[in-house]
Amino acid sequence: MVGNASRAAIINDRKITGLSADVIAELVAELGPLWLDRHEARLAARQRKRAIGAGAKHRLVFVDRLLATLVHLRHAVTHDVLACWFGVDRSTITRAIAEVRPLLAERGCTISPNVRLRTLAEVVDHLGASGKTGIIDGTEIRVRRPAAGRKDRDKFISGKSKQNAVKTVVLTDGDGRVLFCSPAQHGSCADNTHARQLGLVRLLDGGPALAILADAGCQGLGAQTGGRVVTPPHRKFKKNAPDWYEEMHERQRKARSSRRIRVEHGIAHLKNWRALARHLGRREHLSDMVQAVAGLLSHQQTADLTSAQQM
Structure with missing residues (x-):
């Protein structure tokens, strides 16, 4: 995952995401709880052998998931490049974008x-x-x-x-x-x-x-x-x-x-x-x-x- 300095650089440079820092902050506050609710509902929708929350923690927090989606939409950056940038596997980026993109589309x-x-x-x-x-x-x-x-x-x-x-x-x-x-x-x-x-x-x-x-x-x-x-x-x-x-x-x-x-x-x-x-x-x-x-x-x-x- 990216460090705090790299994350701040992405947020503060409008050329990277196409959005100002204030707008990104509003997106995090609005979409973060929605993403968490859907994630927990998806985990609870099937029978489990372990309790929800057990096991490995997310390496890609929601802010990074949102930033990866914004960079992908703004510059059409491939998932492979984003995976190298954020220090995770390509499948993690693909899954993150697939989760955040519908939330953005539903906003109107x-x-x-x-x-x-x-x-x-x-x-x-x-x-x-x-x-x-x-x-x-x-x-x-x-x-x-x-x-x-x-x-x-x-x-x-x-x-x-x-x-x-x-x-x-x-x-x-x-x-x-x-x-x-x-x-x-x-x-x-x-x-x-x-x-x-x-x-x-x-x-x-x-x-x-x-x-x-x-x-x-x-x-x-x-x-x-x-x-x-x-x-x-x-x-x-x-x-x-x-x-x-x-x-x-x-x-x-x-x-x-x-x-x-x-x-x-x-x-x-x-x-x-x-x-x-x-x-x-x-x-x-x-x-x-x-x-x-x-x-x-x-x-x-x-x-x-x-x-x-x-x-």
Whole structure:
């Protein structure tokens, strides 16, 4: 395990974990008891020959387990390297990350010190109550090609990038703060189909009055949600368009892009966590990874905003 000096260096250097020391302290205080409860429940769930707590003690305390998970998500560091760094076996790191990652994914996105959004329904209610505009977009994460002969192998091929990928839907507010990140879906799924599967149409149809900006990949959702999803209009002239129409179309396109660029910034902040830039591990872990990173990023954004307002 790492020494106190090395642990302090990891916590105090934001470039290593992507989080400030105050945010890491809050994570330890919040997740430590949850991890301990789940660990003890797992031990008590089976018949035992020895009492709980007997035998060898943990060489990797919870703080180190959390730090290893953060470094893995931030820099996509392999488990072998982390094992050397923390002075434990590779299997210990793998088990630690598998235990901490779901805890991070379940936290949701932080929009204020005491408010978190965990579901799309909560995000819609928040936007409706606050009167803010939401911005939605899909993003892809490259993954390894599934093994030959595997069922539904071709579903991971993205029609957009022509590569094996999974897709997630990101929803931010007008300032680019991440409010929601969906579980990962196979890369061949269209953006509007993914949004429907998440229940966006059901939540907006007859729901609170709000506007969610989307790109052309969500065409059709506007009519199904009473105009609450705003998508670019279809081109009236595909060939030989008049000059006045081209001018108007270009002006409208730039105006929409300048408003929607915030969600692209939010996605870029997510992709700064290298585990989401390209994933080389198991695809079934990606949903937890995406939602864990979204929760961590939103927590740090809220902490930075609160600190700036207090200055």
